[in-house]
Amino acid sequence: MTGKQTIIPFGPQHPVLPEPIHLDLVVEDERVISAIPSIGYVHRGLESLVDRREYQDFVYLAERICGICSFTHSSTFCQGIEGMMGIEVPPRATYLRTMWGEYSRIHSHLLWLGLFADSLGFESLFYNAWKIRESILNELEATTGGRVIQGVCKVGGVRRDVTPQFLSEMDDRLDGIEDEMKELTNVFLNDYTLKKRLVGKGVLSKEDAYILGAAGPTARGSGLDIDIRSTGYLAYGDVGFKPVVEKDGDGYARCAVRCKELFQSVEIIRRVMTDMPSGDVSVPVKGNPDGEYFSRSEQPRGEVVHYLKGNGTKYLTQFRVRTPTLTNVPALVSIIGGCELADVPQIVLTIDPCIGCMER
Amino acid sequence: MKMLKTILKQFFHEPVTTLFPEEPPRNYAGTRGHLVFDPSKCTSCTMCMKRCPSQAIIVDRAAKTWIIDRFRCVMCGNCVDVCKFDSLSMEREYSKSAAAAERGVEKFDITYVKPEKPKKEGGE
Numbered sequence: 001m002t003g004k005q006t007i008i009p010f011g012p013q014h015p016v017l018p019e020p021i022h023l024d025l026v027v028e029d030e031r032v033i034s035a036i037p038s039i040g041y042v043h044r045g046l047e048s049l050v051d052r053r054e055y056q057d058f059v060y061l062a063e064r065i066c067g068i069c070s071f072t073h074s075s076t077f078c079q080g081i082e083g084m085m086g087i088e089v090p091p092r093a094t095y096l097r098t099m100w101g102e103y104s105r106i107h108s109h110l111l112w113l114g115l116f117a118d119s120l121g122f123e124s125l126f127y128n129a130w131k132i133r134e135s136i137l138n139e140l141e142a143t144t145g146g147r148v149i150q151g152v153c154k155v156g157g158v159r160r161d162v163t164p165q166f167l168s169e170m171d172d173r174l175d176g177i178e179d180e181m182k183e184l185t186n187v188f189l190n191d192y193t194l195k196k197r198l199v200g201k202g203v204l205s206k207e208d209a210y211i212l213g214a215a216g217p218t219a220r221g222s223g224l225d226i227d228i229r230s231t232g233y234l235a236y237g238d239v240g241f242k243p244v245v246e247k248d249g250d251g252y253a254r255c256a257v258r259c260k261e262l263f264q265s266v267e268i269i270r271r272v273m274t275d276m277p278s279g280d281v282s283v284p285v286k287g288n289p290d291g292e293y294f295s296r297s298e299q300p301r302g303e304v305v306h307y308l309k310g311n312g313t314k315y316l317t318q319f320r321v322r323t324p325t326l327t328n329v330p331a332l333v334s335i336i337g338g339c340e341l342a343d344v345p346q347i348v349l350t351i352d353p354c355i356g357c358m359e360r
Numbered sequence: 361m362k363m364l365k366t367i368l369k370q371f372f373h374e375p376v377t378t379l380f381p382e383e384p385p386r387n388y389a390g391t392r393g394h395l396v397f398d399p400s401k402c403t404s405c406t407m408c409m410k411r412c413p414s415q416a417i418i419v420d421r422a423a424k425t426w427i428i429d430r431f432r433c434v435m436c437g438n439c440v441d442v443c444k445f446d447s448l449s450m451e452r453e454y455s456k457s458a459a460a461a462e463r464g465v466e467k468f469d470i471t472y473v474k475p476e477k478p479k480k481e482g483g484e
Binding site for chain 2: 053054056057058060061064124131134138141142143144145146149151159160183
């Protein structure tokens with residue numbers, strides 16, 4: 001016997017949700033028929049501030065769009081201004097941006113792994129994931145001066161340089177971090193409890209992922225070979241890059257993509273460190289941006305697009321950000337349909353939602 | 361069983377967290393902890409006020425005061441970069457937590473005296 005359809009509100013505040021997204025779950029018995037998302041709880045109107053701050057100062061605001069992938073936002077914004085003004089960034093600065101971008105990817109993925117373990121009630125695993133994240137944050141603080149908001153990008157390069165001595169010591173510390181991450185991901189990929197909650201849950205087929213415009217690990221977990229880093233922006237073209245792709249499209253595949261990307265990022269940081277060119281880290285910037293530019297980068301959650309438009313003054317006229325979480329919401333709605341009610345929190349988390357970033 | 365090694369390690373390693381009020385928080389040579397103002401060097405050029413992304417600094421040229429709202433400051437260090445007179449610097453220690461009334465807005469009297477030139481006289 002089937003019961004009548006009921007609507008259960010899920011979020012914006014829920015014990016497993018780190019961020020406020022609201023879903024109206026249409027359920028029949030214990031099965032979710034469909035989900036109606038509603039967003040807009042943490043809109044801050046950051047984009048409209050662009051015509052009230054000088055473009056060089058807006059870098060610090062662009063960085064605050066997101067509290068996790070902050071570095072990528074600032075580097076994408078700078079990349080856009082530099083593209084518009086035709087500024088040639090010194091190679092050392094692009095290598096440093098690549099290095100910090102990969103460090104922030106590691107810390108974002110470790111944060112997600114921890115939050116996911118916490119959502120299952122696996123608290124010791126959560127502590128371990130965040131313990132490793134802390135050593136990554138220490139590296140970031142020692143090199144940039146900030147833990148989560150690094151504030152190190154500027155138009156024309158970066159604000160700080162790293163010493164050769166620091167780079168050589170960093171290699172040893174990375175070895176230790178990599179060993180700890182191996183132990184951690186071993187649990188995520190082989191533990192019985194975690195597998196029970198991940199394998200076959202929230203399956204997104206390759207076709208659906210493409211049609212619904214999924215991005216980042218959500219798309220790569222479904223077998224789509226989409227990664228902006230393979231276009232070779234910043235130093236990715238020099239260090240060589242191949243995206244991590246999993247075929248199954250379920251929660252386990254998305255988790256596996258993130259686990260494998262941790263080691264890929266460590267590998268990229270190592271290559272960046274050995275090939276680091278010498279020279280200046282920034283060039284002086286003169287004049288004001290005029291024209292428009294689309295700047296794209298790969299964030300921990302997927303591709304981010306910054307649209308910038310200038311009119312020759314020091315204030316930009318238009319600024320628009322398309323964050324990866326927004327494109328992953330249609331995919332999320334599609335994979336929730338047909339799942340068990342008890343699996344909804346975990347499925348929502350597997351797309352790594354970053355609502356603060358999505359609504360700005 | 362897969363976590364056995366990790367669990368056993370937990371018994372022998374040092375605590376990874378800091379007992380914050382008793383122990384000072386970790387910082388590094390490059391840490392942007394808090395902003396320090398030197399009133400004897402400030403020429404009231406107001407560049408720091410104009411370029412502050414969070415509008416935390418107010419420079420009053422007439423009253424010769426430099427005011428910072430510590431709770432608005434985001435420690436980006438932009439003012440340190442734009443200050444041509446080395447009046448601002450970043451220190452590595454994080455400031456201790458405080459209530460807004462206690463240490464929210466700090467006011468400094470600018471003590472800079474313009475060096476006298478033989479030909480030209482007077483200030484602003």
